[in-house]
Amino acid sequence: MSPMKVFGHPMLTNVARVLLFLEEVGAEYELVPVDFVAGEHKKPQHLQLNPFGKMPGFQDGDLVLFESRAIGKYIIRKYGGTAGLDLLGENSGIEGSAMVDLWTEVEAQEYYPAIAPVVFECIINPFIMGDAETNQSVVDESLVRLRGVLGIYEARLEKSSYLAGDSISFADLNHIPFTFYFMTTQYASVFDEYPKVKAWWEAIMARPAVQRVCKNMPTQFSVGMRAAF
Amino acid sequence: MSPMKVFGHPMLTNVARVLLFLEEVGAEYELVPVDFVAGEHKKPQHLQLNPFGKMPGFQDGDLVLFESRAIGKYIIRKYGGTAGLDLLGENSGIEGSAMVDLWTEVEAQEYYPAIAPVVFECIINPFIMGDAETNQSVVDESLVRLRGVLGIYEARLEKSSYLAGDSISFADLNHIPFTFYFMTTQYASVFDEYPKVKAWWEAIMARPAVQRVCKNMPTQFSVGMRAAF
Structure with missing residues (x-):
């Protein structure tokens, strides 16, 4: 096949x-x-x-x-089953699935709208697209919103190692692409204010599968990069 | 219990x-x-x-x-099982689940961003919140985007009665709240341009469960309405 x-x-x-x-x-x-x-x-x-x-x-x-x-x-x-992973929380019944679904939605509805504008303003618009200056007021407003979300994550991660429970799930992994790029900006240190969140992110990034994907994602950007595609 | x-x-x-x-x-x-x-x-x-x-x-x-x-x-x-419904597509295996997930994401990522600004600009901001005029250029841009999405829905609904297949699913039902309010605006006739989409929407609205929920959603709006909450 x-x-x-x-x-x-x-x-x-x-x-x-x-x-x-x-x-x-x-x-x-x-x-x-x-x-x-x-x-x-x-x-x-x-x-x-x-x-x-x-x-x-x-x-x-x-x-x-x-x-x-x-x-x-x-x-x-x-x-996932063959790989011995329970990324959708199904081994913990419908309550387990619900926790994965809940934090997956939080990523989409709360985390992404807070972190994505920083990545767009600092990386995607000026470098990859090469068509706009960074709009600092958008960055500043997004960082306020992001700190609000990270505060809620910090409280959550005091109760469990990962968002949906004590093992990694679909919800956690969905945070990677935009957080990876955010961490290449000058605002990466925002995460240092939230030690549980920082430890969670480091645990995610330590995974060999994650490292294999991220090695193909750049950490330095230049307008010329666009020509590489 | x-x-x-x-x-x-x-x-x-x-x-x-x-x-x-x-x-x-x-x-x-x-x-x-x-x-x-x-x-x-x-x-x-x-x-x-x-x-x-x-x-x-x-x-x-x-x-x-x-x-x-x-x-x-x-x-x-x-x-859902007790009620004889397969709203998550699980009876059709992982392919069935995938089609429900796919069209659920389309609602969240493509349909909602196109239709929601019209509802916000025509209903929520001016009447419910009472704090802003309708921004017509936002409405106009959103209608262009919505027509693009509805064109893709029309092609899809030529192949099956509902988005994820021939029975109603979680994906279809997620369209209701914003579409219901959109249909109270002067732009409801946009749906008439897409006969398969129109028939799909009418089939959804004909469901007794849907009617029971929608009877508690207003179809006329006034600034005074805010005081009712």
């Missing part, structure tokens, strides 16, 4: 998210490059995989999926 | 989302009012339920949850 295929560039946050789950479960896969600077993701071939023209696309035999969080769950359901 | 408790007002979109799943599965529950104009959701009692100070809060015995989509899945996992 041919391996699963991921269409996109490993530097992109939503592509990296999918690769994280593939690496965590140890599944065989093929990464198929999509030249997004040339607009390949808006062309018919890619639109067959993702009608919204975004990355990643994903294929497993006849099954075509998009939306990185949905792809991640599919990979976990198919291979 | 005491019934599940939902803390919040049934007019609020995230509260309505939870009530929809409770009504669909036919579970017993108690709706506990939270006076959000008086800021009760920011006070210690509510923060015990939801540390982000948002609604709804949710309690089932000793289990406390927040985030409406996570609560919805918990309700479905606990009672």
Whole structure:
């Protein structure tokens, strides 16, 4: 059987998210490059995989999926058990699943809207896109919001090692792509104010699967980088 | 055993989302009012339920949850089978779950960001909050984006009656709260341009459980309404 295929560039946050789950479960896969600077993701071939023209696309035999969080769950359901991982909390019954779902939603609804603007303003807009200056007031407002979220995380992580309980889950791993890039900015030290959060992040980053994915994500940015795609 | 408790007002979109799943599965529950104009959701009692100070809060015995989509899945996992519903697609294996997850993410990542600004600009800001005029350029840009999303939905609904397949799922039902309010605006006729989408929406609205929840959601708005909370 041919391996699963991921269409996109490993530097992109939503592509990296999918690769994280593939690496965590140890599944065989093929990464198929999509030249997004040339607009390949808006062309018919890619639109067959993702009608919204975004990355990643994903294929497993006849099954075509998009939306990185949905792809991640599919990979976990198919291979997570074999890998001895309970990333969706199912071994702890419906209460376990509920805690994973809850903190997955918190990442999407609270954490991402707080941290993403800093990454966009400090990295993606000025360097990768090369089309805008950093808007400092957006950064400052986002840091206020992020500190509010991290305070709630700190209280949560006083009760358990990971967000949904004492073992790592889908919810924790979803934080990686944007937090990884945030940690390359001058604002990384915000995390030092929250020792439980800092320890949680270090435990996540110590995972070999996470390191394999992150080694393909840059930590230095320049406008010229765009030409590399 | 005491019934599940939902803390919040049934007019609020995230509260309505939870009530929809409770009504669909036919579970017993108690709706506990939270006076959000008086800021009760920011006070210690509510923060015990939801540390982000948002609604709804949710309690089932000793289990406390927040985030409406996570609560919805918990309700479905606990009672959906008894009610003869397969809202998470699990009867169709991991491919079925993946299709529900995919279209649930599309709602959150593509549909909501397109439709919500229209509802905020036409209803929530001017009437419920009473603190801003409608920003027409935001409305116009959102309608362009919404038409793009609805075009993709139209193509999808030519292949199956509902987004994730031929039976209704969690993904479809998550569209209700914001679409319901959108349909009270002068832009409701946008849906007429997409006959499959229109038929899908009418099939959703014809469900008795949906009607029971929507009868507590207003269709006429006035600044004075704020005082009713």
